[in-house]
Amino acid sequence: MFETAELGRSISKKDYKARVADLRFEMLQTQFGLHGAKHPVIVLISGVDGAGKGEVVNRLNEWFDSRELEIHAYGVPSDEELERPRFWRFWRTLPPRGRIGILFGSWYTQPIVDRAAGLIDADHLDAEMHRIARFERMLVEDGAILVKLWFHLSRDAQEERFRTLEADKHQAWRVTPQDWKNFEHYGKFRKICERALRQSDKSYAPWLVIESADARYRDVTAAEAILDAIKGRLANPRIDTEAAVVHPDLDGGKTILDSVDLTKTIDKASYEKELIKLQARINKLTWKANAEGISTLCVFEGWDAGGKGGAIRRLTGAVDAKLQNVISIAAPTEEERAQHYLWRFWRHVPRAGRVTVYDRSWYGRVLVERVEGFAEESVWRRAYSEINEFEEQLTEAGIVVCKFWLHIDKDEQERRFKERAQIAHKKHKLTDEDWRNRERWDDYREAVDEMVTRCSTEFAPWTLVPANDKLYARLEVLRTVVRRLKDALG
Amino acid sequence: MFETAELGRSISKKDYKARVADLRFEMLQTQFGLHGAKHPVIVLISGVDGAGKGEVVNRLNEWFDSRELEIHAYGVPSDEELERPRFWRFWRTLPPRGRIGILFGSWYTQPIVDRAAGLIDADHLDAEMHRIARFERMLVEDGAILVKLWFHLSRDAQEERFRTLEADKHQAWRVTPQDWKNFEHYGKFRKICERALRQSDKSYAPWLVIESADARYRDVTAAEAILDAIKGRLANPRIDTEAAVVHPDLDGGKTILDSVDLTKTIDKASYEKELIKLQARINKLTWKANAEGISTLCVFEGWDAGGKGGAIRRLTGAVDAKLQNVISIAAPTEEERAQHYLWRFWRHVPRAGRVTVYDRSWYGRVLVERVEGFAEESVWRRAYSEINEFEEQLTEAGIVVCKFWLHIDKDEQERRFKERAQIAHKKHKLTDEDWRNRERWDDYREAVDEMVTRCSTEFAPWTLVPANDKLYARLEVLRTVVRRLKDALG
Numbered sequence: 001m002f003e004t005a006e007l008g009r010s011i012s013k014k015d016y017k018a019r020v021a022d023l024r025f026e027m028l029q030t031q032f033g034l035h036g037a038k039h040p041v042i043v044l045i046s047g048v049d050g051a052g053k054g055e056v057v058n059r060l061n062e063w064f065d066s067r068e069l070e071i072h073a074y075g076v077p078s079d080e081e082l083e084r085p086r087f088w089r090f091w092r093t094l095p096p097r098g099r100i101g102i103l104f105g106s107w108y109t110q111p112i113v114d115r116a117a118g119l120i121d122a123d124h125l126d127a128e129m130h131r132i133a134r135f136e137r138m139l140v141e142d143g144a145i146l147v148k149l150w151f152h153l154s155r156d157a158q159e160e161r162f163r164t165l166e167a168d169k170h171q172a173w174r175v176t177p178q179d180w181k182n183f184e185h186y187g188k189f190r191k192i193c194e195r196a197l198r199q200s201d202k203s204y205a206p207w208l209v210i211e212s213a214d215a216r217y218r219d220v221t222a223a224e225a226i227l228d229a230i231k232g233r234l235a236n237p238r239i240d241t242e243a244a245v246v247h248p249d250l251d252g253g254k255t256i257l258d259s260v261d262l263t264k265t266i267d268k269a270s271y272e273k274e275l276i277k278l279q280a281r282i283n284k285l286t287w288k289a290n291a292e293g294i295s296t297l298c299v300f301e302g303w304d305a306g307g308k309g310g311a312i313r314r315l316t317g318a319v320d321a322k323l324q325n326v327i328s329i330a331a332p333t334e335e336e337r338a339q340h341y342l343w344r345f346w347r348h349v350p351r352a353g354r355v356t357v358y359d360r361s362w363y364g365r366v367l368v369e370r371v372e373g374f375a376e377e378s379v380w381r382r383a384y385s386e387i388n389e390f391e392e393q394l395t396e397a398g399i400v401v402c403k404f405w406l407h408i409d410k411d412e413q414e415r416r417f418k419e420r421a422q423i424a425h426k427k428h429k430l431t432d433e434d435w436r437n438r439e440r441w442d443d444y445r446e447a448v449d450e451m452v453t454r455c456s457t458e459f460a461p462w463t464l465v466p467a468n469d470k471l472y473a474r475l476e477v478l479r480t481v482v483r484r485l486k487d488a489l490g
Numbered sequence: 491m492f493e494t495a496e497l498g499r500s501i502s503k504k505d506y507k508a509r510v511a512d513l514r515f516e517m518l519q520t521q522f523g524l525h526g527a528k529h530p531v532i533v534l535i536s537g538v539d540g541a542g543k544g545e546v547v548n549r550l551n552e553w554f555d556s557r558e559l560e561i562h563a564y565g566v567p568s569d570e571e572l573e574r575p576r577f578w579r580f581w582r583t584l585p586p587r588g589r590i591g592i593l594f595g596s597w598y599t600q601p602i603v604d605r606a607a608g609l610i611d612a613d614h615l616d617a618e619m620h621r622i623a624r625f626e627r628m629l630v631e632d633g634a635i636l637v638k639l640w641f642h643l644s645r646d647a648q649e650e651r652f653r654t655l656e657a658d659k660h661q662a663w664r665v666t667p668q669d670w671k672n673f674e675h676y677g678k679f680r681k682i683c684e685r686a687l688r689q690s691d692k693s694y695a696p697w698l699v700i701e702s703a704d705a706r707y708r709d710v711t712a713a714e715a716i717l718d719a720i721k722g723r724l725a726n727p728r729i730d731t732e733a734a735v736v737h738p739d740l741d742g743g744k745t746i747l748d749s750v751d752l753t754k755t756i757d758k759a760s761y762e763k764e765l766i767k768l769q770a771r772i773n774k775l776t777w778k779a780n781a782e783g784i785s786t787l788c789v790f791e792g793w794d795a796g797g798k799g800g801a802i803r804r805l806t807g808a809v810d811a812k813l814q815n816v817i818s819i820a821a822p823t824e825e826e827r828a829q830h831y832l833w834r835f836w837r838h839v840p841r842a843g844r845v846t847v848y849d850r851s852w853y854g855r856v857l858v859e860r861v862e863g864f865a866e867e868s869v870w871r872r873a874y875s876e877i878n879e880f881e882e883q884l885t886e887a888g889i890v891v892c893k894f895w896l897h898i899d900k901d902e903q904e905r906r907f908k909e910r911a912q913i914a915h916k917k918h919k920l921t922d923e924d925w926r927n928r929e930r931w932d933d934y935r936e937a938v939d940e941m942v943t944r945c946s947t948e949f950a951p952w953t954l955v956p957a958n959d960k961l962y963a964r965l966e967v968l969r970t971v972v973r974r975l976k977d978a979l980g
Contacts, residue, residue: 040828040829080841083783083841083842083843084839084840084841084842084887085839085883085884085886085887085889086883086886086887087836087883088836088839091832091833091836091837092836092837094829094830094833096825096828096829097828097829098828121613123611123613123614123616123617124613126613126616126617126620127613127616127617130616130620131879134875134879135879138830138832138872138876138879139830141872142830142831144830293573335586338530338586338587338588339530339584339586339587340584340628340629340632340634341632342581342628343581343584346577346578346581346582347581347582349574349575349578350574351570351573351574352573352574382628382631385624386628389621389624389625389628393575393576393577394575396575397574397575397576399575
């Protein structure tokens with residue numbers, strides 16, 4: 001879910017100045033408008049080291065009227081606090097109705113830190129997140145406006161930030177030895193945070209992950225998010241605690257697909273050489289996985305003419321026929337329609353030790369069914385968590401889940417369509433529907449972005465494959481399978 | 491929560507015959523009415539050993555048209571099942587739309603059994619229950635009508651049932667050595683089940699706990715529950731997955747308060763003797779608890795003139811003044827009204843090692859506020875789980891939570907009111923409000939019944955104190971505090 005907060009968003013100095021002037025006026029207006037309202041506003045400031053959380057708090061204190069703002073930072077618990085239930089310290093600092101409380105650190109900090117330190121196990125973290133979800137729902141049902149901000153930096157951005165600070169003699173103190181120590185565990189920490197955020201991301205209390213490499217973008221986005229949340233709730237006091245989570249569009253237009261480097265390419269000779277090696281490797285690994293009862297499940301999605309078929313054939317060509325099964329997803333049968341839509345995918349879940357390839361998949365619901373309006377919004381929205389649940393259960397059963405989106409640009413698609421139209425044995429692959437889908441390009445981009453944000457999980461990550469060069473794409477798929485299988489086999 | 495399924499409900503042979511004739515006709519009608527409907531019906535048959543789950547399944551098979559009924563029992567998983575994710579076996583046996591599936595044993599069995607055997611910890615059980623809740627919500631959102639039946643026997647009823655079966659040479663085989671072995675762990679098993687049920691009791695998939703000592707009551711109630719669920723859903727296809735759980739009234743009129751034996755009494759001399767002993771014991775225990783940092787929190791609720799004041803004084807009289815605090819709950823202050831209603835109880839949570847007595851409490855919301863209409867139904871309904879969460883957090887922090895309902899009957903209350911009216915120094919205790927509350931007697935009975943059903947938890951059980959005899963009631967309170975403190979101190 002953090003992938004979409006690593007797109008390099010920023011705001012120029014000029015734009016910043018222009019936006020902040022209006023913003024500050026609106027912030028004060030909104031803050032005064034809260035007087036006498038039945039809503040307390042609770043803003044949680046969380047995120048990774050070096051993202052500048054303290055600076056954000058200072059900025060908010062400057063932009064809001066600080067006399068009516070409460071800022072609470074939660075450090076080491078006091079004696080008083082230690083002698084009481086853990087949440088007591090939060091209860092005593094909740095802002096009253098009509099006021100804004102900025103909580104620097106919050107009820108999320110301890111469980112995440114404890115999990116990272118190995119003091120609690122994954123089940124316990126889950127239990128803590130469920131408790132928090134119930135706590136937050138209780139506050140929201142009572143009128144609270146809850147704004148949960150997560151300030152994110154990619155690994156590289158975090159490192160760069162630390163180095164920049166250290167190079168500045170006035171700021172070097174900001175980077176502690178502990179920061180560098182934590183940095184070594186960036187990957188592990190990220191996984192834990194991802195899980196924690198996913199489980200506590202609710203319609204009534206959604207997380208907003210803010211890309212924080214650029215301070216101007218970070219501060220403006222945070223302030224705007226708070227404003228939007230307050231105005232949204234005042235306009236619509238009825239809370240539907242079970243609606244699907246909807247995150248605001250943080251930067252109109254830019255999607256995760258823009259981060260895929262489509263210039264990647266490989267020459268035919270190198271391709272042939274590496275292909276043979278990778279296939280041999282996969283054959284060996286899948287036999288070994290078979291012996292250990294570990295199944296592999298590969299999902300292929302992508303643009304029409306993105307090269308799914310070719311990539312699938314290179315993969316299946318490497319796996320012994322006895323071990324594999326390719327499932328092409330078409331319209332459901334009558335029997336399948338009489339069941340929950342995941343039923344037809346459950347029924348094909350392989351026995352232990354097999355390789356199953358899905359040519360299109362359960363993601364149809366949040367792609368074509370969403371874009372074409374075949375499924376109602378409430379239905380495809382709830383599918384995200386249903387799918388995560390499904391894939392988590394697969395993973396828990398020891399199945400390695402690989403998911404590929406074969407990405408090409410619009411020009412490349414047109415070129416391939418035209419090529420198909422001209423080549424006799426490829427003509428059948430091009431239908432009117434392909435041209436129609438093409439008109440929905442931007443809708444699909446948006447759908448893919450949300451799909452990756454919500455369903456690229458620590459247990460079943462999405463791989464976005466640059467596929468303008470088919471050969472490069474095929475190798476990338478095989479490489480990913482090799483890596484995932486190696487990880488699983490230990 | 492099982493207390494209210496131990497009230498000795500039964501149906502006479504004559505009533506049974508009369509009800510079954512209509513029932514069977516209606517069951518067939520309803521079953522045929524499902525044809526072409528978008529709803530599969532999923533009935534879970536769960537509960538304790540000896541409750542006759544198998545007999546219920548046979549009965550349903552007899553009463554419904556068995557050709558259109560699917561019955562699935564989940565025993566030891568097959569090879570096929572073991573090689574796939576755990577839920578695969580359930581997915582493959584889900585009934586299609588328009589049909590009824592009876593699931594004998596279900597997704598609840600394994601987690602509960604594993605927890606009882608100590609194979610998983612409490613956090614893991616919680617995680618399993620959350621997973622199940624998500625699974626069930628998914629099914630229900632897709633149209634499924636889910637009926638979750640839990641067949642309950644008290645410890646005594648279970649023992650009696652086993653003995654009766656053993657005495658019958660044709661039925662003795664029904665009782666296995668394992669049954670007797672499990673019976674030894676009745677108390678532990680009950681706690682685990684209570685937790686599991688509480689966490690998976692949702693508006694869209696409520697549990698129905700059926701008292702099973704009487705087979706006729708059991709079978710008729712189960713069949714009626716299934717019918718009601720189907721008819722209810724067909725009449726109201728829109729599911730609100732976040733509404734509060736509402737359980738059907740299983741036996742109009744009878745409440746948990748009817749199980750309190752109000753004839754209990756003690757003579758003055760014995761009272762004086764035991765009182766002194768108990769108070770000395772409490773003094774000692776509370777000092778010991780203080781040394782170990784264990785706090786005690788005693789909640790007193792009950793009928794007007796039920797004798798709360800007297801019971802509280804006998805308790806506080808035993809505890810050193812430095813260690814105790816009595817909090818009388820009146821109308822909230824302005825500052826308190828600006829916060830969530832639990833805030834004012836959180837603020838008084840004691841430091842470690844103290845005794846805090848609440849004269850009335852957070853239960854006001856589900857008692858007076860419910861009965862008098864001061865709180866909307868949605869507000870007091872959600873308070874049950876908020877309160878459970880609050881008390882669970884207190885318990886986790888090592889606080890012993892004792893909750894007393896001082897129970898008297900209506901005649902005794904009248905007698906006491908009249909006595910108060912005549913005694914000068916007691917006159918001030920009797921207000922017009924007391925007489926008004928009295929008119930709401932039945933509403934309060936219902937509210938108390940639901941409060942105990944929902945909020946008598948394994949970590950913070952309710953004690954219903956027979957208080958027609960004040961002296962007996964006081965001792966019962968002190969005895970309970972002694973027992974709970976002893977348990978906590980180990």
